[in-house]
Amino acid sequence: MxxxxxxxxxxxxxxxxxxxxxxxxxxxxxxxxxxxxxxLTADQIAERVAATRKVLRERMGCTLTDEEFDQGPDVLANVYAMAAEKMHALRGKAA
Known part of the structure; x- marks a missing residue:
């Protein structure tokens, strides 16, 4: 125990x-x-942020730098929009 x-x-x-x-x-x-x-502790949050950014860059082709990610609160919304555009493009090719 x-x-x-x-x-x-x-x-x-x-x-x-x-x-x-x-x-x-x-x-x-x-x-x-x-x-x-x-x-989460500050270190745990930083680790998750770094891991998420790595995935966005490697798997989604996101080219934003850490500075660009940090500059604005709307970056996540922009990433979602980029992901949606990519999905729409992929669906268009499959049709």
């Missing part, structure tokens, strides 16, 4: 989390473990 420790929170937070855990059919420790596993 994993070593355990104590986390101090307000009584209100504890009671709220205990109710959420009860509704999900788990104990408070299990809920906290689940919540912790769902939260």
């Amino acid at each position: 994993a070593e355990t420790t104590t986390i101090q929170v307000s009584r209100h937070a504890r009671d709220h989390l205990a109710q959420v855990a009860k509704e999900r059919g788990m104990n408070l420790g299990q809920l906290v473990e689940q919540l912790a596993s769902e939260q």
Whole structure:
């Protein structure tokens, strides 16, 4: 069994989390473990971003640089549009 420790929170937070855990059919420790596993660290996010960009470049022919990806919030929407255009083109060739 994993070593355990104590986390101090307000009584209100504890009671709220205990109710959420009860509704999900788990104990408070299990809920906290689940919540912790769902939260990525900055390093984990950076790894996922790098991996996603690599896939976009290698498999989708995306030519955006890291700087271009970082410049705007609409880059992801543009990538989706590029992917949609590519799919439409491929479907047009198959017809």
